[in-house]
Amino acid sequence: MPKGYWIVHITVTDPANYPEYLEAARIPFDRHGARFLVRGGSYTVPEGSARERHVVIEFESYDTALACYNSSEYKAAAKLRQACAESDIVIVEGHS
Numbered sequence: 001m002p003k004g005y006w007i008v009h010i011t012v013t014d015p016a017n018y019p020e021y022l023e024a025a026r027i028p029f030d031r032h033g034a035r036f037l038v039r040g041g042s043y044t045v046p047e048g049s050a051r052e053r054h055v056v057i058e059f060e061s062y063d064t065a066l067a068c069y070n071s072s073e074y075k076a077a078a079k080l081r082q083a084c085a086e087s088d089i090v091i092v093e094g095h096s
Contacts, residue, residue: 003094004065005037008055014084021084024077032068033060051086062093 012018028034038056059065068074069091081087 001061004059004062005092005094006034006055006057006059006065006069007090007092008057008087009051010053010055010081010085010087011051012053012085017080017084021077021080024080025074028068028071028073028077029057031073032064032071034058034068051088058094062091065091 035058036055037058038054040053040055043050043054057065059068069089
């Protein structure tokens with residue numbers, strides 16, 4: 001079964017409150033077996049535009065990635081994120 005991935009591009013607009021989101025999101029991430037492959041770091045934008053931070057999270061499957069995002073725990077965390085950051089999230093099914 002192919003893995004699932006969150007590809008997240010984010011600009012934190014309220015750094016003082018962003019840690020509250022990180023703490024709240026830890027619960028659904030742990031519950032759904034999230035594995036962070038990319039979390040920040042240097043980047044280059046050869047085409048288009050980009051936000052300040054980039055994150056790639058791997059899940060056991062596409063369905064698990066969707067279940068995490070749609071969980072009540074993550075919905076509560078997402079409200080915190082949306083209050084202190086601008087972000088784009090794409091959930092994709094991986095193929096080798």
